[in-house]
Amino acid sequence: MAEEAITHSAEETIAWGRALAETLKPPVLVLLSGELGSGKTTLTKGIVAGLHAAEEDEVTSPTFTLLHEYGTGSRVFHGDLYRVESFHDFETLGLEDVFAKPAIVILEWSEKFPLKTPWPQIRLRLEHLGGDSRKISRL
Ligand SMILES: Nc1ncnc2c1ncn2[C@@H]1O[C@H](COP(=O)(O)OP(=O)(O)OP(=O)(O)O)[C@@H](O)[C@H]1O
Numbered sequence: 001m002a003e004e005a006i007t008h009s010a011e012e013t014i015a016w017g018r019a020l021a022e023t024l025k026p027p028v029l030v031l032l033s034g035e036l037g038s039g040k041t042t043l044t045k046g047i048v049a050g051l052h053a054a055e056e057d058e059v060t061s062p063t064f065t066l067l068h069e070y071g072t073g074s075r076v077f078h079g080d081l082y083r084v085e086s087f088h089d090f091e092t093l094g095l096e097d098v099f100a101k102p103a104i105v106i107l108e109w110s111e112k113f114p115l116k117t118p119w120p121q122i123r124l125r126l127e128h129l130g131g132d133s134r135k136i137s138r139l
């Protein structure tokens with residue numbers, strides 16, 4: 001897969017996520033960074049759908065629930081730490097249990113807290129390029 005892509009619609013970002021999903025094998029942590037509205041959740045729709053863990057429209061922002069689990073048996077998690085305000089709240093999320101067994105864990109705003117796991121990580125940054133264009137970079 002290319003290390004960098006420019007997409008021109010949400011659909012193109014979802015398609016890129018589907019292609020990325022083909023390359024993912026648990027255990028792996030996918031860390032998504034980028035400003036509000038840059039497309040992190042949209043990209044996650046493609047990844048989760050590409051893993052056959054849920055349909056695209058079942059993947060929504062976990063901003064309030066903080067952590068979604070998709071799939072039956074496949075163990076795909078999607079978290080968003082944006083609204084997690086304290087280290088104590090971060091610890092009550094239960095990520096330790098998530099990391100106890102191989103899974104695919106996709107996290108938005110993970111840079112807010114230190115993650116302690118030896119799992120391989122894939123870091124992706126999304127950037128606004130104006131209008132519906134976004135740049136996805138693998139860091
Ligand atoms: N090329 C594109 N790639 C991704 N999303 C796009 C693109 N063009 C337009 N959009 C729209 O931009 C919005 C991206 O929102 P999304 O929730 O995915 O961002 P986010 O990075 O998860 O934001 P937040 O930090 O608030 O969680 C969606 O409404 C999506 O339809």
Ligand SMILES: [Mg+2]
Pocket residue numbers: 040041042061080108
């Ligand atoms: Mg989001």
